[in-house]
Amino acid sequence: MYLPPHFKGDRAQAAALMTEHPFASLISVDEAGLPYVTHLPLHLEERPSSGSGQTDFVLLGHVAKPNPHWRYLLSRPQAVVTFLGPHAYMSPKVYPDLARVPTWNYLAVHCTVQATLIEDPAGKDALLKKLIGDHEPPYAEQWRGLGEDFVHKMLAGIVAFELQVTDWQCKVKLNQHRPEARAAMQAMYAAGSPDEQALAGWTDRLS
Numbered sequence: 001m002y003l004p005p006h007f008k009g010d011r012a013q014a015a016a017l018m019t020e021h022p023f024a025s026l027i028s029v030d031e032a033g034l035p036y037v038t039h040l041p042l043h044l045e046e047r048p049s050s051g052s053g054q055t056d057f058v059l060l061g062h063v064a065k066p067n068p069h070w071r072y073l074l075s076r077p078q079a080v081v082t083f084l085g086p087h088a089y090m091s092p093k094v095y096p097d098l099a100r101v102p103t104w105n106y107l108a109v110h111c112t113v114q115a116t117l118i119e120d121p122a123g124k125d126a127l128l129k130k131l132i133g134d135h136e137p138p139y140a141e142q143w144r145g146l147g148e149d150f151v152h153k154m155l156a157g158i159v160a161f162e163l164q165v166t167d168w169q170c171k172v173k174l175n176q177h178r179p180e181a182r183a184a185m186q187a188m189y190a191a192g193s194p195d196e197q198a199l200a201g202w203t204d205r206l207s
Contacts, residue, residue, distance in 0.1 A: 009170030
């Protein structure tokens with residue numbers, strides 16, 4: 001994506017965005033050579049990178065078996081994942097002068113990934129438990145109590161996968177290059193919609 005240096009987010013910001021806004025777009029190439037997009041929640045893990053002392057981003061998710069996306073991942077494992085954080089319009093009235101234009105502020109992460117399918121029931125079950133832990137931990141007890149036959153039937157209806165992040169970009173566009181508007185922008189966002197309030201919070205994080 002277009003990423004001017006003053007909007008470039010760091011690793012911690014990328015991880016925060018992927019964790020706080022896990023509903024992502026998984027993008028592959030279909031049989032016609034066109035982008036094929038699935039919208040889905042993903043679970044972020046940070047795993048030690050071999051020999052480097054660093055950690056790698058890994059994303060876990062699944063699709064329904066009738067969704068052909070898993071077949072595209074199998075034949076062409078490289079894909080793109082995007083995450084969109086809070087976003088909102090910004091009025092030019094935040095500036096101290098009139099010769100300004102409106103803009104749109106937003107936060108986003110783009111990842112290049114390498115996909116591996118998870119086909120065994122135990123691996124699928126472990127992945128689902130991680131997603132449950134992200135969104136509704138108490139449901140884990142209900143999931144365990146559904147009975148082995150029911151659980152296996154549900155697991156057979158999905159295709160799970162692990163997405164190893166090989167490259168990523170994080171864009172934090174909050175008008176950082178216009179410090180003269182910061183206070184007015186933050187006040188406007190703090191009094192606005194949930195997305196605008198979230199952008200005000202991110203402005204605080206950057207200060």
